[in-house]
Amino acid sequence: MSTNMMQTEIEGILRDAFAPTRLEVINDSAKHSGHSGHDGSGESHFTVVIESAAFAGMSRLQRHRKVIAALGDIPGQRVHALAIKALAPGEST
Amino acid sequence: MMVNVTSSGTQRPLRRNSQTDEIPTMSAEEQIKDTVTTNDVVLFMKGTKAMPQCGFSNHVVGVLTTIGVEFQDVDVLADPEIRQGIKNYSDWPTIPQLYVKGEFVGGCDIISEMTMSGELDALLDKSGVSYSKEAAKKIRDANG
Secondary structure (H helix, E strand, O other), X not given: OOOOXXXXXXXXXXXXXXXXXXEEEEEOHHHHOOOOOOOOOXXXXXXXXXXXXXXXXXXXHHHHHHHHHHOOOOEOOOEOEEEEEEEOOOOOO | OOOOEOOOOOEOOOOOOOOOOOOOOOOHHHHHHHHHHHOOEXXXXXXXXXXXXXXXXXXXXXXXXXXXXXXXXXXXXXXXXXXXHHHHHHOOOOOOEEXXXXXXXXXXXXXXXXXXXXXXXXXXXXXXXXXXXXXXXXXXXXXX
């Protein structure tokens, strides 16, 4: 069974929290098939690319903390791995 | 120092005394604080630097090793109290976690980004930690 419930949930939370000017939530789970964090749900590994004016003037650590805080118990518990790229408008990836 | 690494790189659980195998009276938090303040660079990771057990831990070990940074590894899988304790200590939910001079720097993404931007070089310079500038530049040239 394959669903994208987690992806949708992450997208919804981040849209509400940061009003992003760019948001990509990429499911990387298939790339990690067979290693310890891969739980068979198909939704264990994600990459988030988010651009928001909310991140202007913040350090990388502060941005990551904001994203992680918004996502509550998802990073590290409900999702094994969440890669985050948090940008302010005008910054390049 | 509480962490005990043998020449083969095998690491005992952080909180056990290497001689008696008894759990010392220090709390997990005290042990963590002791470790990050008595070592210039500490990586809390899954597995050991000789045998990482997770791709993200492996990645950070690879960066540090490639640029020649001496660091202390702590295997969180060896002690559930350290595994939870380090997350509380930094208020950061994931492993690996890198500390330089007692300060939490970040996890895999942040270390990767800082390597590419040169911020990691600047942090190591500022902290008086020796590393190879040429190797750091090579990583940037290869991935830039």
